[in-house]
Amino acid sequence: MSQHSYKIEQLKYDLKKSILLIPAIALMIGFFIIPIFMTVYYSFTNLALTGSNAKNFQFIGLLNYKTMFTDPRMWASVFHTLIFLVGSLIGQSLIGFFVAYFMQKKDQTFRSIVGPCILAGWVMPEIVVALCCFAFFDTSGTMNAILQTMNIPGVKWLYAHPMLTVILANIWHGTAFSMLNYQSALGNVSSSITEAARVDGATRVQTLFRVTIPCIKDTIATNTMLNTLSTLGVFGLIWAMTGGGPGNATTTLPIYMYFQGLKNFQLGQGTAIGMVLLLVGAIFSVIYTKTLGNED
């Protein structure tokens, strides 16, 4: 009996004390949770934006998923998303870590110049980043001008290597985030540990791989998860620079989803692609939440 009444007491307490949470919960349910459930629901229907299927849409089971997974353009988008993701992750993490690691014991003035240079691309709004990189990698842009001074012939970046170009743009935009994370993590690695390793005869490289990196492995995990999640959601940067092209060379999942759902008016198809993004995002998000939970 006491167990039962205790639960009711707790429930009453919870309800009474949660009044201030109501506006937040209401807004999140309306514009966050319901859309997520609608994504799931619509992905099983033949809902279209216009025409007869706009009003009288039907439940069609797994047909959208069947269509999606037999669609070569879908697989191309999955592949492009993976390339974009892996390229961005490697670039952002390596450069971010490299800068954070080697800046540690450098001259103060030098640090206060290099830091803001890397931060510049991060602080900029997405579309400004797209414009800067669009001009930078234009056939008669700054990148080719630099190559010419070294007697290397120019490249039509946005046509010959569109994926590489948008990856480089995303690296420009995202590296500072990794750098900041690694800076604070490296700052917490006590120098007495690394110095002890050096005294014991470990080389600099050994100290880095055997001592420093194991010490910051939680940061590496969190940073990689957050970068993965934000890279999965990149839309504006690619859309403004290439529009997903040329052809479909830079069509990642968000762009293909937008295309199918809102340009071709096949909402059911579009939401099925959204479901893939949502599921992949949810998996990474759970891992992220768990790693962060373990740290506390």
Added chain:
Amino acid sequence: MKERSIKNTQYIILAIIALMFVLPLIWLILASLDTNASQALNMPTNWTLGNFKDVLSSNRNLRGFGVGMVISLIQATVVVLITGLAAYPLSRYKLSYKNVFMYSILFMTALPMIAVIVPVYKMFLTIHILDSITGVILYLSATSLPYGIWLMKNFMDGVPIELEEAAKIEGANIMQTLKMVIAPLMFPGICVTFIFTFSGSWGNFFVPYILLSSQNKLPASVLLYQYFGQHGTISYGPLAAFSIIYAVPSILLYILSQRYMSKGFNLAGASKG
């Protein structure tokens, strides 16, 4: 000797990386001051402020900046108010669902929100708030609540509970306590939440791009996209000037948030005085 050359190599590589990172930005600044700007980085032959004048004399542009400001300011205010209320029970009471709630919030902060934009579009169409600035504000607010709650709750945890008890003894209710005692003490935290929300909204492109269509409702981010995303002939000078004006709030707010961030977690002193 060897030690020294390793160090010098490191300096050189770091300097090259920094230079590569800052070059697109230098281009942006020089192009905005050039009467005859091109895609490539050039010293302007004719320096001018004309590009800025051009950008600011267009009503369409001014409207774009204004709309962006309105969306971002209202959204940030709404988020601060709602998360400020929500943080109180999460920070002060022993709610049985607190851990589950906080983990769900954390989970939600990391979800790629673009994944649900198609049904959101359909929903907005059905309830007739498509192409409405209010709709955009509502959606942007809702999606930034999880991170806002997370921030506010952590900042509120830093405000000592003793001060509140003093207020309670003097007969203050929760709303008064929140307003008169807690809010002033966590002012840096409120600023950080406000700035984060504002910057996120100001820089956001895909939400207004997808949910708005009337030309006179488009914020600066979508206008900038329209000026160069269609890839016709681009006049780089005015475009660079537009970009700089558009980027200035983001840069200033970032610098401001750094100031508040370092102060934000030093609240323990208040109960000693």
